[in-house]
Amino acid sequence: MCVAVPMKIKRIKDDKGVVEIGGTERGVSFKLLRDVQVGDYVIVHAGFAIQKLDEKEALETLKLFKELEQYS
Amino acid sequence: MKYIDEFRNKEAARTIINSIRRETGEKQITFMEVCGTHTMSIARFGIQEVLPKNIRLISGPGCPVCVTPNHYIDHAVALSRREDVIITTFGDMMKVPGSSSSLEKEHIKGNDIRVVGSTLEALHIAEKNSKKNVVFLGVGFETTVPTVAASLMQAQSEKLNNYSVLSAHKTMPEAMKALSQGDVNIDIFICPGHVSTITGTKFYYSLVEEFGIGCVVSGFELLDILQSILMGVKQVVQNDLKVENQYTRAVKAEGNPRALETIYEVMEPSDAVWRGLGVIPDSGLAIKEEYSSWNTEKRINVDIEDTVEPKGCICGQILQGKKIPPQCKHFGTDCVPDNPIGACMVSSEGACAAYFKYKVQ
């Protein structure tokens, strides 16, 4: 039920900001997510940032896909 | 696009698919996903087709639009007919059929109904139209609820007294429990990744313990879903049912505490009617007394027509995964996306719409 997109933070001021994906920018609210900064990637749903994306975990997940190749 | 493209890599996909084939063997395994966006992603990437035949993917009631009862639509329709009301809604609701009309039909008649992408836009409309009552149709699960709750907090703090929400919000845990006790034999739940970014993963443990159903919290990209299926297969084959988080880059065990606080600042659990499933206790969210000035139900009176359920519509059974769309006598003939009878056909993620659109071969 959740069209939510990973977007990069371009600007933040208080609890509002601008995020970007593929070059398209959109205004977003950070009311539900503090402790983020410009350059971070966040999941955006219905105009709100709802969670920060953990790059380390993302790389781990991608690594897991690669590891499967050894067994195939 | 970062965090999207690398999770759609086709070589990696083939590798995972081969692993799935190898691990599954002959075992019959049934997965249920309960998130409409998962339904759509599975159909869009064509995942069922590449899986071995003994893996079955069924759709549960994960589409908040589909499980919204006729009565709610009728209520929204009645509100829209008032001259002093502007209805603001996510696009998903526009075509859902009520007992005798739909928001789209009312819009065509000239009633003021506006599609928004966020409650922030609805607040903006309320600011610009101080003489009108702006009603936001609050539909959606835990991913969406915090955004609606935040809008109510903002309306209260800014004394934006012409804004209100008509809540039909629902929560996943009780629904998943109900499904676990139902007739359909589920081996693994593919758990909703974005709901989980808010709620965290604690709840799913009770599904494993009480009902013996394994849980994999899954992301939405091609590789996420494939990996989640592989993880689920391994759980079943190794007889090691547990809660696993595939979507670690976005889901933390504790979820998003701030978002959860926001929800429960404004709302509280209530019983809710799920189309096709009936009343599930504590599965809905109602606006608290302190916020009743911004609760459409408490603020605006309208006469709502008597609810009429469409004859022969088996949305309820489809929502529970008991039947598949082609088994409905209306499917594809008098129930089509252009002219839907039941909500499963309307919502872009409804099982019937996904089936119809992508015509699973």
Next chain:
Amino acid sequence: MADSDQNIIRLAHGGGGSLTNQLIKDLFLRYFDNEYLKKLNDSAILQSSFSQFAFTTDSFVVSPLFFPGGDIGKLSVCGTVNDLCVSGAKPLYLSIGLIIEEGFSIKELERIVKSIKDTAQEAGVLVVTGDTKVVEHGKADGVFINTTGVGAIEKSIPVTGSRAQSGDKVIISGPIGSHGMSVITSRENFGFHSRIKSDVAPLNGLVNTMLEITEEIHVMRDATRGGVATVLNEIADQSGVSIVLDEEKIPVNEDVRGACEILGFDPLYTANEGVLVACVGAEDAEELVKAMQKHPYGKKSSIAGSVKDDSPGRLSLKTTIGSHRVLDMQTGEQLPRIC
């Protein structure tokens, strides 16, 4: 809307009297300076040595009127020029019918008229006749435009929708979905900060390039409302064939993909105004695409699919993992969704 009375369109501008004449002389004749329009007769009298003509009409109601990459004026010329050239015709003459809302800024009207002129010039067509009506405030969303065009059929290449054959290759001439997403990101709601550029362009130059390479172009259509998926469905239906698209070969710009992800849209069903699709004989496809890629409006041309004879009328997509999904005719417009 402008402030003083002098700068806005009034009902009298459409009344046929002195204000209308003033508008024609001060604005239209200034930009459309050709022998036909100058005569200011009720009809333009045209002559040609061609015996077969293509004739088409289109109306334009886009909102907002101005968007990155174009405006309603440019759109109104390209829409009709493209319908003519994909029919195998050389676009020659256009008529312009304007329905303007009372109170509309004359300065903005001039911007639109200049745009029509510039685009007509690029396409090599003449605006030979026109009409202006003014309606009350609130009845026209700024301005509505109708253009009707005439083109001459030079080569006798029938490029109707019913000639796609099994074995043909499907070519898409450029990145899809740009126009639709440009318009939607330009609307005040939805909170977009950046604007995607529309692909609106006159394609007759590109079509000429194609026709010089081969005459084995069985179908050519410009993909407008409803996107590439809609027009290919129509072709599959008219020709009684099935078409399979290869997801990896469909050109889409990053910014369009991003905006589509945000709103839950599918680029395949999103409007274009500068993209054509063609079904061509397999032996010519490679050479054709290479030539198209040399043209400014065909740089991202791609062989994106093939025509088969099983399941007539069906359009499907082969995904990156090799599975297939059917691309049905869209039911109504795409709406931004959260689910």
